[in-house]
Amino acid sequence: DGGITQSPKYLFRKEGQNVTLSCEQNLNHDAMYWYRQDPGQGLRLIYYSQIVNDFQKGDIAEGYSVSREKKESFPLTVTSAQKNPTAFYLCASRKGFREDSPLHFGNGTRLTVT
Amino acid sequence: DAKTTQPPSMDCAEGRAANLPCNHSTISGNEYVYWYRQIHSQGPQYIIHGLKNNETNEMASLIITEDRKSSTLILPHATLRDTAVYYCIAQRLGSNTGKLIFGQGTTLQVKP
Numbered sequence: 030d031g032g033i034t035q036s037p038k039y040l041f042r043k044e045g046q047n048v049t050l051s052c053e054q055n056l057n058h059d060a061m062y063w064y065r066q067d068p069g070q071g072l073r074l075i076y077y078s079q080i081v082n083d084f085q086k087g088d089i090a091e092g093y094s095v096s097r098e099k100k101e102s103f104p105l106t107v108t109s110a111q112k113n114p115t116a117f118y119l120c121a122s123r124k125g126f127r128e129d130s131p132l133h134f135g136n137g138t139r140l141t142v143t
Numbered sequence: 144d145a146k147t148t149q150p151p152s153m154d155c156a157e158g159r160a161a162n163l164p165c166n167h168s169t170i171s172g173n174e175y176v177y178w179y180r181q182i183h184s185q186g187p188q189y190i191i192h193g194l195k196n197n198e199t200n201e202m203a204s205l206i207i208t209e210d211r212k213s214s215t216l217i218l219p220h221a222t223l224r225d226t227a228v229y230y231c232i233a234q235r236l237g238s239n240t241g242k243l244i245f246g247q248g249t250t251l252q253v254k255p
Contacts, residue, residue, distance in 0.1 A: 033186075062243065071230070072187070072245035088244070119186050131177060132243065134186030 032056065035120050035135035042114075042142050050105045050138045052120035059125040061103035062132070065089060066117040075118075078103055079125075107140065114142045145170040145233035152250045155225075161218040163249050165231030168212040174235045176207060178216045180227040181248070187230060190216065221253045 033054045042048045054061065060079045064072040064087075074087030078097040092111025097103055103122075107114045119137045124130035148166040155161040167176060175194050179187040191198055191205045193214070198205045204217040218225050230248040 035186075064245070071247040074244060077243075117184075121186070129175060129192075131189035131192060132179070132187070133189070136186045137184070139184075 033120055033122055033133055033135035035118075035138050037138060038136070040138055040140045042140070044142055045109045046142075047106055047108050048114075048140065048142075050107065050118055050120075050140070052103045052105065052135060054101055054103075054120075054122045054133070056122060056124075056133060057100070058122035058133070059100070060123050061097065062121040062123075063087075063093075063095065063103070063105045064119045064121065066119060066137075072119060075105065107142075114140060116140060145174055146244070147231045147233055147246050149229070149231055149246060149249045151247060152252070154252050154254060155218075155221045157223060157253055157255050158220055161216075161221040161225065161251055161253070163216040163218075163229050163231075163251065164213065165216070166213045167231070167233050170211050170233050171235065174233040176205065176211075176214050177232050177234050178203070178205065179230045179232070179245075180225075181230065182227045190229075192234070221251075223253050223255065225251065226253045227251060 036051045062077040063075040073089050075093050076095045078084035081100050094106045117139050120135045121132040123132045145167050175192050177192040178190040181187040191203050193205045207214045228248040228250050230245050
């Protein structure tokens with residue numbers, strides 16, 4: 030079945046460590062997104078990529094980095110510069126920015142930093 | 144992209160229709176209205192979308208006002224499994240449209 034896989038589901042790290050969250054899709058989608066969700070809050074856009082080897086900052090990119098070396102993969106690194114990294118992270122993709130297509134979401138990674 | 148505004152919470156009795164409103168008064172002519180829902184601790188799920196005309200699928204109906212400044216998502220016979228956060232967003236086609244912004248959504252509580 031086609032879909033988006035985020036791994037791991039739960040992740041624990043010590044403060045000061047960088048951590049990379051995985052996002053893989055086999056939907057052949059061009060565009061991919063990373064959102065952050067805090068308890069009781071909506072989704073906030075971190076980074077997005079409309080095509081391989083290109084990505085743009087969202088509203089809360091500080092302390093995060095991404096890469097898009099392959100169409101199917103869009104890993105997110107939470108760096109030690111991110112002041113409040115504990116959150117629920119969601120990856121999404123859609124067919125292409127020129128197409129009338131919905132977002133497909135993964136089931137998220139819950140990151141806890143202590 | 145247009146900003147959307149939704150009430151923070153709503154209740155609905157099981158078996159009754161749930162009508163969830165969304166205001167998008169600054170929507171432009173080439174922006175679609177998309178609805179998603181998020182069940183606790185899962186990724187959001189696409190429900191339905193539309194541009195100008197009313198739309199219906201197996202999950203829901205979408206009513207868009209003639210001036211396109213607001214819309215209503217209708218779940219015709221709500222069940223307990225429809226308890227979730229519902230998000231309405233405006234999504235534009237074309238270049239430089241990757242930035243899709245979600246608001247706080249509406250928490251729908253379906254009660255027995």
